[in-house]
Amino acid sequence: MPAYGFAHLRNRRHHPDVLEYLERIQDTLDPFHGRFVIHGPPAEVVEGTWPGSMVLIEFPDLATARAWYVSPAYQDILRLRTDHIEGDVVLVEGVGPRYDPRERAAKLRAGAGSPDDGPEV
Template sequence: MSAYAVGHLRNVTMGPAIVEYLERIDATLAPFGGRFLIHGGLPETVEGTWEGHLVVIQFPDLEQVRAWYASPAYQAILRLRTDHSDSVVFFCEGVPEHHRATDVLEDEG
């Protein structure tokens, strides 16, 4: 099942470090089947408030997203982002193609 690395980036300081991060991240994704679904777009907020940028990267499964994040290639560039932005990053699994909202009730038992 697909899994996602989701980032909420705020206060990004554009400069040489962020440019280098952007130039290098694609090569870190390829070995793990990662691809950008959303990259820095400003959401059209219809409820609540939102500040910053949203990034969503899809991977074939949770094992691949974890392996990508821990990989030497990504760890080598991680500080380029974290030293120049405030961010929250998390991983989550997607749902099966025919998922229905009420499927979560089965997990509540």
């Protein structure tokens, strides 16, 4: 099951450290088969508000995403971003190709899951 590293970044500044982070991050992702799916384009907000930008990185699975995040190579460059950009980062498991939201609704109706167990939208 694929997993994702999702970042909601706010108050971005193009500090030299951030540019170095951008130059080095791909080398930290390659051993974990991580790839950028979204990397900071302006979003078209159709509901609510969305200050900032987003980054979405895909990994083969959640264990691999976790291993990348705690890897010495990534931890070595992390402060280059966090010292200059405010944001939230989460690692989350994706849904498989056969995911059907109707099955999720049926489980919730039957009381077999909590609202925090999975995707709603």
